[in-house]
Amino acid sequence: MKLPGEHQSVSAYEGETLWNHSAHIVDFVKAVVEDRVLRNDGPEASEMVSSLRNLVQALEGPASVRGPTPDSGLAKDLANPPMPPLEAVVAVLRWAKDHESNTRIDWISRILPLQKFTDICQKVYFAVDDYTEVDFILANGYLSYVFFEHVVVSGRRDYGEYCRLCRKNLHSALSRLPLLLPASMEVVAALTLGTYNAIENSQGTTAWTFISAAANLCQTLGYHRLRSSGENDRPLRAAQERLFWSMYKMERGLSHRLGRSSNIHDAEITLPVGYPGESRQVRLARIQGKVYDQLYSPTGLSRPGDERGHIAGALAGELRALIHELNGEISDAINHPGDVATDPMRVVYLRCDLICESSLLCLILRAIPMAANSLGGVLDECVAAARDALDIHDQCMRDVRACKNDSFMVTRYINWAILHCPFVPFSILFTRAVQVLDATDLARLDRFAASLQPDESASPESSITHPYRLYELLCQAGRLYFDSNATSSLTADPTLLYNLPDSLGELDFGMEVGTGILDVGGVQGSELSDWYYGNQQIMSLLDENAMF
Template identity: 35%
Template sequence: MSRTIGNQKREQEPEYLYPHARTLEPGQGLRDLPMPPVQSAFACLRLAKDYFLKVYSPGYAAHADLIIVNAGLYWLLLECKNVTTDPDEKADYTEQATMCRANLETVLSSLPFHLPSTMDTTYAMTLAATYCLDVCKTSAAWNFIATASHMSQTLGMHSIVTMINDDPEVKREKLKLFWLIYVHEKALSLRLGRSSTIRDNEITVPPMAINSRSEQAIFGQLQKWTELARLQGMVYDQIYSPAALIQPQSVRVAKARRLASELGAHTTKVSPEDVSDFASNAPASRLFKVRVDPTTLQKRYIQAMKGAVGELFYEAFVSTQRLTHLSLFCLIYRAIPAEQGEGTVFGKECIATARQALEEHQKCMAIIHDLDEDFLETYVNWALLQSPFVPFTVLFCHVIETCNEADLQRLGGLIGSLQSLLADDFSTGVKKEIRLFQVLYDVACSYIKMKTNESPQTLDSSANVWATAAATSLMTPSSVHQNTALTGQGLGTQDGPQTEFPSTEESQVCLDAAFDGQNIGSSWMSGGSFTMPGDLGMEVDQQGTQLGNWLYMNNQMIRALEDSYF
């Protein structure tokens, strides 16, 4: 990959990681950064005035205070921009929000190595992680949330014994912050293929109870998010961790079935025992058809949420949540191999769930079509990037295996719906994600065209095709080499632009070179040798090999979106 794009630098440039950060002139410090007018700041938020006074008053301001104030003002000013109808006010709010964003990135790029483990710093690291997720900086988000996790445990937020003498209000704030960190950290760990920094068996604090209606709309689903985060941690530990991959296939499959049952219970509020009799044989679509009357708390949450954000935003939120569940279902079912004779690497539950996920995406896009473009960008980040590329990747590989044109149309529908709402001011990460989807779709179209025409250059294995696709997707248009062995001019796609791509051999070499010389290109789906870290001599069966390589490549694709050369 690096060889193809002509960039041998492994580290990320600071100006790419924080493109809006200002260059401080000699003699300038963080205290010299411009701030929005005091009137605008207090008009947006009258609460948390202590934080604002620390920043707006002369004298020292901690890094945590600067992060909290600038991040808070940035999001609040964007919300003010969304609700006002006056064009001049919109422009003013946008200008002030841009200033706060630049300040935030400048502070984040100037953080010292050592930070005090305080509530304010923990809160600031959580906000920094949330911002990095919003702009598709996944690795940076994980670094911040991991720091927040370590600080929260240092402060004893996970231990009921440590907080036994705390004031009730302080204890409540600690619980709220800890469970928010827990939700973000578990999701990011799974997304990047890393072990969680929070051990579930060391947590002794109870779930957070919601007392007031004002908190209902914001934290009404926190307990359910916590349950989902716990399942995300279990998916990695029991299916995709190195320790899980060396287990016999039958053990992994049994654990995957159990996790699918628990996730089905989570989505429907039915006990795992009630759904286990059919979850092992049914795709996620059947689980979502179970109807359960919502509890009183759920009804209160729905009413509060609709009152806070409106009917349309609530529907979009619910649809996004369903898509997140389906992505996790798909990742779980990926661990269950196809039955003999099915002629595909993926089991029927995995394929069915991937199809339903793309259909759910279309429903959500229809809902948010008329909403503000800021919400669409958030949707792409949290619904399509929060989980690995599971549904899209599954269907892409399935199309390559089977030349299924209906699934190809599903992929094209997702891309078309995203491109129709793509705005110029979207983050670079979102644009890269959509471009990656487009390139993979182009490759699938080209491959089907070759198969249909029975070209002598038809690729003879899914591994080689994937190597071509992955290498192509990570190249800039100017660096893609023309492959005269295929068409001489590049292959056209169905209802899409032409995408030229290199030869199979070149692509495989590029992938192998990119990933430290490992035979990733040839072992993507063919079940090549999978070496455990450190060459510990642990034997991995063929299905475990395929699973490990498949998740590894997914994670490398996610991380590639953060690199400045993509």
């Protein structure tokens, strides 16, 4: 194979993070550890305390970032890389062509037209002329998704193995991409597929590297600008616009997740938004950009509270309109399921979108300042939105686990719905549950953590355990505190703090502990900043193989 340029390995930038330590939740876990050490409750408790201490060290230590690791086995055999059998590839390509309305097949056709993907696969399998690394990436990326969707429908184990082989090829080829790439539609598509692959492997920083390069190439090629085109050029231009919006949605989502400014400002984009389903997703991406720029960027966090509240209220209104639209799509999919045999996960994919939008709504509402002497530090509607998001997640996990044809479905769901958002409802409810010793919310958080536990039968590829381990440890810390301080009379007056240990009594979660009453003032910019970057630091562990 030929590389489209001088060969260099992609490596992630290892600079300083935007924050040095986490606040609130990390301080709480530290206090729990100190308190339990003083209590000396026995071997079992000591093991738990040790795990919690490791978690604190991981959160407070310098963050590491991972890049894609080359597959040495494939690298030694570049002249003849292993691929699925030709007859299986032909069959699955025909299946994809016959099922273009399938949710995921429709999604991937927005990156490149299905016929274009098919032509590239033929180029790789019948290489009269040598094919490039980009061709190899596109062929394996496309085939991995098509084989996966076929497995979901058919349950064929051999197709599951072909899917994993293509994913392995894709991962290895992405790690060999050079730093400088030519500006072409195929390269943008390859980088976009690389972004999806990195997200599904819990590599947010690597995903950002790929999507930033794709965004820069899109601007170089002028895909973000409206241009007149002749009749013959119209299909190509339409494909370029669909590719741009696919890149745009991913770039905005990662910008929001990682707390970084977008590579493309909306003021620079003159393209009209596409068809209805695409319109909702692009509108969501634009709201994500506004949430970071106007509320959670350094400039946004420095705004006066009333101005920030006004902006957040307007953004919440925009997002609620999208959520209403999405609920209509879900209702329609349930009442008019169409061909369930060929698209059984459509409702799950839509509910996954609903979780992401609900989580974003929580983040917006969290930015609205509270009135003086309000309990819990956040609006009641923010708490309600967080509970709704967790309840939707419970339903989605039941649906995903009911899909027995491919265990990787669970990992894929967790990476998109929980890790990519990022999922702030947990942080919001955790803080409130500790503040007011709310047993119902703590039980809801326990269920959320337990739902992420991998199945015993899961393959090594699908057994990403760190999300489960992180949330399990946080819930254990909350349970230890709750069991030490809850009393039967708390239900009658949740504003009282009872028998706080000295180390735990120093915690404020943005509150002042005075005469036994929780005196919560308005949410100041610095307090909101501490909460936001603290949550970002916790989520950053899920982009690393951190052991705790």
